[in-house]
Amino acid sequence: xxxxxxxxxxxxxxxxxxxxxxxxxxxxxxxxxxxxxxxxxxxxxxxxxxxxxxxxxxxxxxxxxxxxxxxxxxxxxxxxxxxxxxxxxxxxxxxxxxxxxxxxxxxxxxxxxxxxxxxxxxxxxxxxxxxxxxxxxxxxxxxxxxxxxxxxxxxxxxxxxxxxxxxxxxxxxxxxxxxxxxxxxxxxxxxxxxxxxxxxxxxxxxxxxxxxxxxxxxxxxxxxxxxxxxxxxxxxxxxxxxxxxxxxxxxxxxxxxxxxxxxxxxxxxxxxxxxxxxxxxxxxxxxxxxxxxxxxxxxxxxxxxxxxxxxxxxxxxxxxxxxxxxxxxxxxx
Numbered sequence: 582x583x584x585x586x587x588x589x590x591x592x593x594x595x596x597x598x599x600x601x602x603x604x605x606x607x608x609x610x611x612x613x614x615x616x617x618x619x620x621x622x623x624x625x626x627x628x629x630x631x632x633x634x635x636x637x638x639x640x641x642x643x644x645x646x647x648x649x650x651x652x653x654x655x656x657x658x659x660x661x662x663x664x665x666x667x668x669x670x671x672x673x674x675x676x677x678x679x680x681x682x683x684x685x686x687x688x689x690x691x692x693x694x695x696x697x698x699x700x701x702x703x704x705x706x707x708x709x710x711x712x713x714x715x716x717x718x719x720x721x722x723x724x725x726x727x728x729x730x731x732x733x734x735x736x737x738x739x740x741x742x743x744x745x746x747x748x749x750x751x752x753x754x755x756x757x758x759x760x761x762x763x764x765x766x767x768x769x770x771x772x773x774x775x776x777x778x779x780x781x782x783x784x785x786x787x788x789x790x791x792x793x794x795x796x797x798x799x800x801x802x803x804x805x806x807x808x809x810x811x812x813x814x815x816x817x818x819x820x821x822x823x824x825x826x827x828x829x830x831x832x833x834x835x836x837x838x839x840x841x842x843x844x845x846x847x848x849x850x851x852x853x854x855x856x857x858x859x860x861x862x863x864x865x866x867x868x869x870x871x872x873x874x875x876x877x878x879x880x881x882x883x884x885x886x887x888x889x890x891x892x893x894x895x896x897x898x899x900x901x902x903x904x905x906x907x908x909x910x911x912x913x914x
Contacts, residue, residue: 611696628674658685679706743817746802754816773835773870776885779821780897832870839866839900863898874903
């Protein structure tokens, strides 16, 4: 009976493969973790000759705080009998620590022979340092992008905000009105514009000084903003004049809204109110809406402005709507 031919793997010389490996390779006593064999790359890794290193525990070159974990991984490899990867650090002969990925594998041994543990070490120090640099770079880039977004947000806020009163400026108001007008035309929905003029503001400035007048305008602007819906757009038109764009609002609803704001201004208790000609801080308000007051954004704004002037002429501190104005007061579009 002929003997079966050996497989290619069986014919290969393990020792030849072991010593030719470019990566550091060790054969360890599975119990003591002493070095039984090591290749040339392993000698360079530990900084010594085979004669000096054989018989020494591999733990000697592992930092003390990492040894217990390495021993644990070795025991798991022996118990489960399959290769296991583990990262740890080795201290080379020159005293420098480097990071290695250790592939641990139990080797079959003859019956009664000492169990062997094969260790192949892959130096991943440069790889890990590159990964950390990449992570740091990405983290810094993310922070820079967050800062850039914040700066852009601040810049955008500056371009749409009135510097003194901190409500929207009129340029932004016009953009919002154009968008709302297009939407209202498309869906056949109304919107209203409320136009405010602070009564006798020149008298207030002359009597109390411009800094006091600036504070009054700022407080009034914030009152309008607090009293409006999130969907409304409150803006400073210029000087002591303010406008509010109110989507989904008819002229009658805009008038009710304006009346509530008129009362809120009177009741606000602004400084030096009793020294004003009416004995109060008040505003004259005009209201116009799409489509009743016109078919273009400029026509709606002009109608609200003219309704406000009708409030001025009628005694101030009142609300006038475009629909109830004297027909001769403005030319309807």
